[in-house]
Every structure is written in structure tokens, then in C-alpha cells.
Amino acid sequence: MKTPCILLIDDHAILLDGLRMLLESRIESVHAVSAASLDEAIQVEAIPDVIVLDLKLPGVNGLEGISILQRKWPHARIVMLSSQDDLATQQLAMTRGAVAFISKTEVGDRIVDVVCRLLNDETPVSVTPPGTTDQPYLTPRQCEVLDLLNLGLSNKMIAKRLQLSDNTVRRHVQDIFAFFGVSNRTEAVFTARRQGIVY
Numbered sequence: 001m002k003t004p005c006i007l008l009i010d011d012h013a014i015l016l017d018g019l020r021m022l023l024e025s026r027i028e029s030v031h032a033v034s035a036a037s038l039d040e041a042i043q044v045e046a047i048p049d050v051i052v053l054d055l056k057l058p059g060v061n062g063l064e065g066i067s068i069l070q071r072k073w074p075h076a077r078i079v080m081l082s083s084q085d086d087l088a089t090q091q092l093a094m095t096r097g098a099v100a101f102i103s104k105t106e107v108g109d110r111i112v113d114v115v116c117r118l119l120n121d122e123t124p125v126s127v128t129p130p131g132t133t134d135q136p137y138l139t140p141r142q143c144e145v146l147d148l149l150n151l152g153l154s155n156k157m158i159a160k161r162l163q164l165s166d167n168t169v170r171r172h173v174q175d176i177f178a179f180f181g182v183s184n185r186t187e188a189v190f191t192a193r194r195q196g197i198v199y
Contacts, residue, residue: 006023027119
């Protein structure tokens with residue numbers, strides 16, 4: 001029987017060591033490997049069952065890295081780890097493919113619980129701030145539009161890039177404004193950058 005493998009990706013060496021020791025001591029017969037960046041992670045030879053991914057990394061950030069990791073290990077389940085635990089960041093991580101989101105303020109028992117559940121093919125209990133269940137969220141397509149807004153593309157250029165109509169793009173942009181509570185593209189991009197959703 002294959003030994004369960006956990007891949008930890010974070011650029012803080014002390015946190016990485018602590019997480020690895022915690023998981024290996026608390027979860028029976030588990031092997032944890034670590035990497036300080038996405039580039040380093042994709043060189044790992046082990047096949048991870050669970051990937052714990054930090055949001056802010058040197059080079060490619062965690063949100064952008066989700067798709068890279070999914071292409072390399074399509075069966076691995078990704079847990080986003082971040083010091084930012086606002087709802088927008090959580091929802092964006094989940095929309096892009098993470099199966100759970102953990103704040104760095106509650107690592108310990110919480111991360112052990114989530115990883116155990118995932119290794120047992122259970123659904124982890126989500127972490128959603130109280131009173132936010134009716135909040136809007138960004139769809140995968142809106143995430144793509146937001147990425148292109150961040151690059152400074154016009155609605156017409158976004159429509160061409162994503163093969164959408166101008167009206168559809170305009171509607172997505174308006175929904176993004178509503179999500180962030182802003183009234184223009186500059187404010188939307190500024191807010192998304194401040195929250196670490198885009199860089």
C-alpha cells in the first residue's frame with residue numbers, strides 16, 4: 001500500500017519544517033516533502049496525495065500555481081494556506097481549484113484535521129467567516145476577466161482574448177465591481193492587488 005504523501009509549498013523555512021514535523025508526528029505513516037517555490041515543487045519526484053500551498057510565494061504565486069500543480073498531479077487535492085483569510089481570497093482560491101482554505105493564524109490542529117480528512121477522501125469542513133454565506137463570489141470566468149483587467153486590457157481586448165461578446169465582458173466587469181464594492185476598473189484592480197488576489 002502506498003504511503004500517503006503530502007507536499008508542502010511555502011517560502012518560510014521555519015514554517016515548512018514545523019508543518020512537516022507536525023504532520024508526520026500526528027498522522028500515521030505519512031510522508032511529507034517540502035518546496036520553497038512552485039518551480040521547486042514541480043521538480044519533486046514524489047506523487048503527492050495532498051498539496052498544502054502558500055498563497056504568497058516568490059515568482060508564481062499560489063493562486064496562479066493551482067492550475068500548474070493540477071496539470072502535474074491531477075489527482076492531488078490542494079489546500080490553500082494564507083495569512084490573508086478574507087472571504088474574497090478564500091473564494092478565489094476555491095474557485096480556482098483548491099478544496100480547502102486554511103488561515104496561517106490557525107495552522108496546528110486545523111491543518112492536521114483537514115489533511116486527515118482529505119487523505120480519507122472526506123470533504124473538509126470549510127472555513128467561512130460568520131454571516132458571509134450570502135456573499136457573492138467570483139466565478140472562474142470572472143477570475144479570468146479580473147486577471148486581464150490587472151494586465152490593463154480593455155473590455156474589447158478581453159472579449160477577443162476570451163472569445164466572448166463585448167456585452168458579456170461588460171457584465172462580468174460590472175459583477176467584479178459589485179464583488180469588490182468599487183465603481184471603476186482602477187479601484188477593482190487596486191483592491192484585488194491589496195487583497196493579494198492578483199499581483
